[in-house]
Amino acid sequence: MATFIEKLGNLDRRVIFVLMALAVIIPLALRMNLPIPIDKGPSKNLFDAIDALPEGSRVLISFDYDPSTMPELQPMAVALSQHLMTRDIRIVSLALWPMGVSLGNEALSAVGDSLGKEEYVDWVNLGYKIGGGVLIVRMGSDIQSVFPTDYGGNPVDEMPVMQGVNKLGDLDMIISLSAGDPGIETWIMMAGDRYNIAVGGGCTAVSAPQLYPYLSTGQLIGLLGGLKGAGDYETMVRIGVENPPPGIAIAGMAAQSVAHLVIMLFIIIGNIAYLSEKKRKGGAK
């Protein structure tokens, strides 16, 4: 018996791969659904901060991600746009990552159309420019010099949504949906800290722990971490809304749970095998 368990401890990693694949495919194919409890915390803080903005405020959303992190960040983009637009807050958006432009557009135009919001009046997408932090610092003194036109080449000066927005200081909040560098940290360093603008955001679950310190120093007002953060936000936006649109994040959470269980099961098996081997070797001495 001991040898069987010990063999388990040296399992070929391909067995683990197969089980992981099944753990994700089966719940998705069967469309399992588990309820999400909303926690107090960084997700709620971001929601509340946006809820407290007066109508007509201007918020900058920076789409700092690409398709590889879409599963986590795109639902956030959608949920945030829904929240901002229903509260009649104007959205100025841009991307520090090249692929963020079209992803951002997808979210903004879909939500905008469903809520009857117009491009150039209620929202605009300025597009992408390389430069990360450098770019932000330039925008601190003059946005129009960095983005004379939006992503489609339309002059920004004439857009109603940009009236009164000349530099970063004219914005009420910056939200960065960030998959790495440049991303939230860049915005905190180059905009939040320098020009004293509230910075909030969403990130992949992986970078969330790294951003926690900024939450406690107040450099970040709130944070959506990974699919769970997106799920939280989706759930909060849906409260009090009749016939809410389907949530993208909620669907994946079931598969998430099962896969977590599988990994934890592996860790337990690994440890039982390890301990039993140690015990046997210890006994043989």
Place this chain on the structure above:
Amino acid sequence: MRLVIPLMITFVAGMIMILQFFVPATQPMGDNLQEWYMIVSSAAIFLGAANLITVHVHKIRFKARNWKYSPITLIGFAVMIITGLVFGIEADLPFDYLFQQMVAPMAATMFSLLAFFVASAAFRAFRASNWRASLLLVSAFVVMLGRVPIGSMIWNKIPIISEWIMQYPNMAGQRAVMIGAAMGMIATSLRMIFGIERSYLGGAD
């Protein structure tokens, strides 16, 4: 001697960037410098492109191992360059289509391989071989449970404990790493700006 001018450029550029942070009057100068920097570092990509072509042409010519795959790289490279230059990069044109339908899914797939690797790494590395390893194991385990709804179904305190670990021990650790690494980075940067570290320029004289 051949390093004098490069070292001076490094010094001046570094000092301008430091000054523009503390002296508002020098901000326009810093802005310009940063734009130059952006241009020069983007232009460097042609070096890489030239290397990529050389390496693969070389492989094909000398029939190096796996040379049969090199034409694929070259064709892929050429197709992107040509579609980009001919049609432009706006949405719904060939360049964008190729990116969206081929490059992006491949990037997403490579990224998602991590789910498998995280599982195999956790299985192999998280063993209670000593008490410190056990702590690592326990904190990973609790946080993992706290992140999914199932955790709170097992015991409703688990998300709270997981959040506590993130807020206190984890934050302390992250902060120590950040402060320490910042000192390392500042010292390295200073050594470069003041010409004490110059090996990046190649040549020790």
Place this chain on the structure above:
Amino acid sequence: MSWEVIGIWLGALLSLCLYSFLYKDNPFYKFAEHLFVGMSAGYWVIYAIMNVLVPNWWQKLVPLEGGFQPIWLVPGVLSLFMLFRLIPKLAGLSRLSLALIVGTGAGISITAMLQTRALAQVNGTIIALGQGGGWFDWVSNIIMVTGVVCGLVYFFFSKSHTGVFGGAANVGITLLMVAFGASFGYTVMARISLLIGQTQFLLFEWLPTMGIHL
């Protein structure tokens, strides 16, 4: 067959080729890998041209509204110097461009690192231990402050880790391990999310093109 369906098939087949790497290296993976490397390299070259060199350099050197701004020749020349690496005799000139990149980068990092990674973190750690009120807050805050201080002790290089100092360094590395464990656990979710995203693509976008609806 529409372009959209072709696109889904391209994406799906290439994904499966790359996934085959999990079993072992094979011709399918080699094919996808080489294609990926070539296409992505081409993509970034075009991006550098279209998104930086044209708008941020060329259009400033020769603005659309006319005129010629000679100052923008400087970055142009420096860029050219960078490319001189390809010509062995002139390769030395690339040091000038490299110096600009490195110097600017170093200058930006000094202030950014000191502000965001050092001072802000020190500032955030300065709290009253009783902050929060209850006994548990005391414990938590003490763990936090001790953790930061002992963690820093671990990073001391010029003093041997023995005696009290070594004890503190030990506490430090232990806490770092707890932090790394937590960070790993927290991340697992994100990694699985990515796999979920790709699986959703294969299950709900690709399979339906073959008439399979789950």
Place this chain on the structure above:
Amino acid sequence: MKRALFVLPLLALTGVLFAQSGGITSMDGGDCFIESLTAEDAPNDAGGGVDITWTVALDTALPDSMVLERKDDSGIWAAISTLNPINGRKTDNELENGMEYSYRIVPFYAGTAQDPSIEVSASSSTQWIHSGRIGMLITLVVISLVIFYYIDQGKRGKELYIRRIAGLTAVEDAVGRATEMGRPVLYIPGIMDMDNIQTIASMVILGRVAIKTAEYGSSLLVPTCRSVVMSVAQEIVKESYLQVGRPDAYKRESINYITDDQFGYAAGVDGIMVREKPAAIFMLGTFYAESLILAETGRSVGAIQIAGTAMPSQIPFFIAACDYTLIGEELFAASAYLSREPKLLGSLRGQDIAKLFFMIVIVLGVLTATLGEAWEPASKVAVFLKTITSVE
């Protein structure tokens, strides 16, 4: 110590305190719904900015819109911007320094202009020191002086100790093992460009590793994600081979560019790993999500892996999948450890003193803040420490 002189201009700057001029006018807005209106030089800018702030009376109806007007040279008022009444703040940019500008606000109700507010005026000026960053400037100057002082001490031949760093003692073994097995050494310098300090640190370590591979005669592969990193790596490795007298063994084509794309790079390097089967893999520099893709594949081909990064989020993966991991600052200590160059050891000593300074600030701050809840004077110390560590 000569280098320290360079820092003096910075120090001198901190001593210069500029009296903020620029004609601040603040007015009571009269019976208009604007209660008060202020114009003053925008702080901490390169000049050309005037801040206009206002408060609105709460008991009157808000106008539909408000227009900010500025008086030009000829005394004519021109609208320059539409204001959001509740914002309370607006900066007028691109002004000429030293000129006196006058402003007033005109409220509109149902499209009709009402009586304008009282006018206020100000002129813009350039600031020579950012008032919110003086504490940080002093800290930076002090840290720099300390580091330069110890670098100088090192150069003068002062004996400097460095503690053992496990991952680095293994470098020699790893390269030796690769030679024995007749397999290459793979060096991955992260995915960021040369402006990144971790990449720079990695390049310096690459120089040391290359010396070892040159001595042992094992082949060294360096795939890079950035063009500039590639050319720097070529220079550095060539130099190392030259240094140990093996210029013939240097192969430029083994240091090549893969692609700028993060995951394209990971795919390419994974391919190299399974086909070349390196016996030793170094992963030093800035890594993001690709860290574990590389480390797990490297592990599966049985290589000894030494990793190091200052990215807090990636360290756990390296710890789980690699034999040795340099954590955070250890990456920056590596070049000193491997070369034992006095100036680098000195720099390390300086870093330690800087950390000691921060530790003292933290401990003192926490103690005084805790005591301060019962004893007022202590809290003043805490507030002072909070102030000098906060940066605007």
